[in-house]
Amino acid sequence: MTETLLPVIILDDEKHLRISLGQTLELAGYQVQSFEKASQALKALTPDWPGVVISDIRMPGMDGMEFLQEARTLDTDLPVILITGHGDISTAVTAMREGAYDFLEKPFRNEVLLDVVARALDKRRLTLENRSLREELARHSTPGPRVLGRTQAVKRLMSMANQLAQVETDLLLWGETGTGKDLLARYIHEQSSRAGKNFVAINCGAVPESIIESELFGHEPGAFTGASKRRIGKFEHANGGTLFLDEIESMPLSLQVKLLRVLQERQLERLGSNNAISLNIRVIAATKTDLKAASAEGSFREDLYYRLNVVTLDIPPLRDRRDDVPLLFQHFAIVAATRSGLEAPTPTPAQVSLLMSHDWPGNVRELRNLAERYVLLGATCDYDLEQLMFGNSSRQPLTLPEQVEMFEKSLIEQALGRNKGSIKATLEDLSLPRKTLYDKLKKYGLSREDFLAED
Numbered sequence: 001m002t003e004t005l006l007p008v009i010i011l012d013d014e015k016h017l018r019i020s021l022g023q024t025l026e027l028a029g030y031q032v033q034s035f036e037k038a039s040q041a042l043k044a045l046t047p048d049w050p051g052v053v054i055s056d057i058r059m060p061g062m063d064g065m066e067f068l069q070e071a072r073t074l075d076t077d078l079p080v081i082l083i084t085g086h087g088d089i090s091t092a093v094t095a096m097r098e099g100a101y102d103f104l105e106k107p108f109r110n111e112v113l114l115d116v117v118a119r120a121l122d123k124r125r126l127t128l129e130n131r132s133l134r135e136e137l138a139r140h141s142t143p144g145p146r147v148l149g150r151t152q153a154v155k156r157l158m159s160m161a162n163q164l165a166q167v168e169t170d171l172l173l174w175g176e177t178g179t180g181k182d183l184l185a186r187y188i189h190e191q192s193s194r195a196g197k198n199f200v201a202i203n204c205g206a207v208p209e210s211i212i213e214s215e216l217f218g219h220e221p222g223a224f225t226g227a228s229k230r231r232i233g234k235f236e237h238a239n240g241g242t243l244f245l246d247e248i249e250s251m252p253l254s255l256q257v258k259l260l261r262v263l264q265e266r267q268l269e270r271l272g273s274n275n276a277i278s279l280n281i282r283v284i285a286a287t288k289t290d291l292k293a294a295s296a297e298g299s300f301r302e303d304l305y306y307r308l309n310v311v312t313l314d315i316p317p318l319r320d321r322r323d324d325v326p327l328l329f330q331h332f333a334i335v336a337a338t339r340s341g342l343e344a345p346t347p348t349p350a351q352v353s354l355l356m357s358h359d360w361p362g363n364v365r366e367l368r369n370l371a372e373r374y375v376l377l378g379a380t381c382d383y384d385l386e387q388l389m390f391g392n393s394s395r396q397p398l399t400l401p402e403q404v405e406m407f408e409k410s411l412i413e414q415a416l417g418r419n420k421g422s423i424k425a426t427l428e429d430l431s432l433p434r435k436t437l438y439d440k441l442k443k444y445g446l447s448r449e450d451f452l453a454e455d
Helices: 015-027 038-043 064-074 086-097 110-141 152-165 181-191 212-217 253-265 291-297 302-308 322-340 349-357 363-381 385-390 400-418 423-430 434-443
Strands: 007-011 031-035 052-056 080-084 102-105 171-174 199-203 242-246 282-287 312-314
Touching: 007 015, 007 038, 015 031, 015 110, 031 038, 038 052, 038 064, 052 064, 052 110, 064 080, 064 086, 080 086, 080 110, 086 102, 102 110, 152 181, 152 312, 171 181, 181 199, 181 242, 181 282, 212 253, 253 302, 291 302, 322 349, 322 363, 322 400, 349 385, 349 400, 363 385, 400 423, 400 434, 423 434
Parallel strands: 007 031, 007 052, 052 080, 080 102, 171 282, 171 312, 199 242, 242 282
Antiparallel strands: none
């Protein structure tokens, strides 16, 4: 396992100073980039760059003050440390008022440099963490469907969902029962340019085979016995918006042929009509089965599978994102309490351990149902969560060592997440020896690669 070193940029036109400062910082464990010109350093910066810049004030071309102004237009919170000569003190003080993090007067000791850099990097880490939390709160406070979670698995999923929401392509969602495929489909619709149009959902497994074709494509009067008037189908009703086909694996084979043609041609004909109707829709299909295996077995058309499989989003089961369980449980409990006018007591640490130890075969749906029972029926059983979860059936309670191990694993996962997979930062965060942390990562099956920040 290799560490992700914290980045530091050195900007100075004097080569010997760049080399000297670079060696000092590299020996202290930082990843150093050196630039002679301010324009070069600016190209290396991004709004979420996690490092700090050390810049001389006096440089030919763009000087340190101008660089500071340009860098702050990119990110007002970027820490810039200025190096000053004796005659530049008043300029450095002015720069501090304009947003510089600190200044170092030549000559300075290496210990002073490293102390200022460490404090600047710590501030940068907190700034980016707070920015991320504000963005998460903003997402959660917006109207419409929300996918809650702070684990890396959910962050990756939502990053892809937000990106794909802006792209006009059909999608396939895969996830176990209860993982929230319908919620994610609605979220993608609400984040897309189609948000002002209809979101139309149909469960292919819940509609009788005899009427599903009419439900999807509509019909004209007299198209079949009982068709007394025109009916607009789900595809046509979703025109301009999004059609969500849940449990697509349940669609009859005979209808899959027609669905494939509609997806390819973006046109349909109502039953009993020869007039083609153009469609401007996005189709999001969802399944809980392996469609590739189903196509190999002949229960799902292979050509339709490849047509749907252009972009697939895998929704992780709840057991693979256990750190989200307490957050989700409390959220569902508050919603249920608000709706019913009852209280939503906060679970005890022991109850949280019980929640996180469960495998949740019904996923988020099962957790939501439990939270509602906890609010509606909890008082009658003294908020005994184990009884609400398992009824009167006997279940071996977690031993103290098991609860401690579960809590320890959760703390390590949270620290890795906060530090974006950096082993060095996690060691400092948890105050652990390196060997101890590596032993615990191996024990709990954790890998820093699962927490690395995505570009």
